[in-house]
Amino acid sequence: MEDIQMIQEMLTNHTMQTDRDAAVMLPLVREADQSLSLLFEVRSLSMRSQPGEICFPGGRIDPDDKTPEAAASRELCEELGLSLTDIHMLSPLEPIMSPRRGTIFPFVCYIAEPNKICPNQAEVSSTFRIPLTYLLENPPEEHQTSFHFTFSEDFPLHLIANRSAYTDRKQTYTEHVFHYDGRVIWGLTARIMVTFLSILKAK
Incomplete structure (x- = not known):
């Protein structure tokens, strides 16, 4: 493996693995008074992952999805009973890295x-909306969450320079929490909302 051109071709033709990657859609809808709202889903209690939690339409990117946008559109249609012609794509947002997802x-x-909209009850128990003006005028709570890193017993920590810096290492994140009408929105959904709302506020 000493051929630079061969290595370059391998890197150029490499396709990112998407077995854990996901795409989500932030759907805007217009109310009777012409104001805009953001639509959310409440996950079905029969779901194995995060039952009953609040999220945006979306899911894992399948091998058949040509792009993340196609995956987000497909998932939204499957979950809300819509067709692609019912969706008007506005813009992508900055991708978010998640250690687990x-x-x-x-x-x-x-x-x-x-x-x-006709929610697929197997995945979505209900939907609800939050006025965009409310979200812009009511910032989320901010809470600190810490994660502790541990090493397995056979990890060669003794061979690493400055190993004391990694012993009992703790990393702190800011967790955003939105409250609306008795509902709580947090985690990745809230993190995506913060990005979206910050763009609107900046403009």
Whole structure:
């Protein structure tokens, strides 16, 4: 393996693995008074992963999905009973890295006829909306969450320079929590919302 050109070709033709990567959609809908709201899902209690929690439409990127955008659109249609013609794509947001879930690709879309929404009860128990003005005027709570790193007994920590810096290492993150009408939104969903709302506030 000493051929630089061969290595370059391997790197150029390399395709990122997407077995854990996911794509989500932030759907905007217009209310009767012409104001805009952000639509959320409540996950079905029968779901193995995060039952009953609040999220945006989305899921893992399948091998058949040509792009993360295609995956987000497909998942939204499957979960909300819509077709691709019901979705008006607005823009991608900055991808988010998650240690457990790979890369999350968020997109913002507009659903012109929300009355067509018919949630797939196997995945979505219900949907609800939060006015965009409320989210812009009511910032989330900020809480600190810490993660502790530990090494297995056979890890060669004694061979690492400055190993004392990694012993009982702790990393702290800021966790955002939104409250609305008795509902709590946190985790990756809240993190994506913070990015989206910060762009709107900056403009």
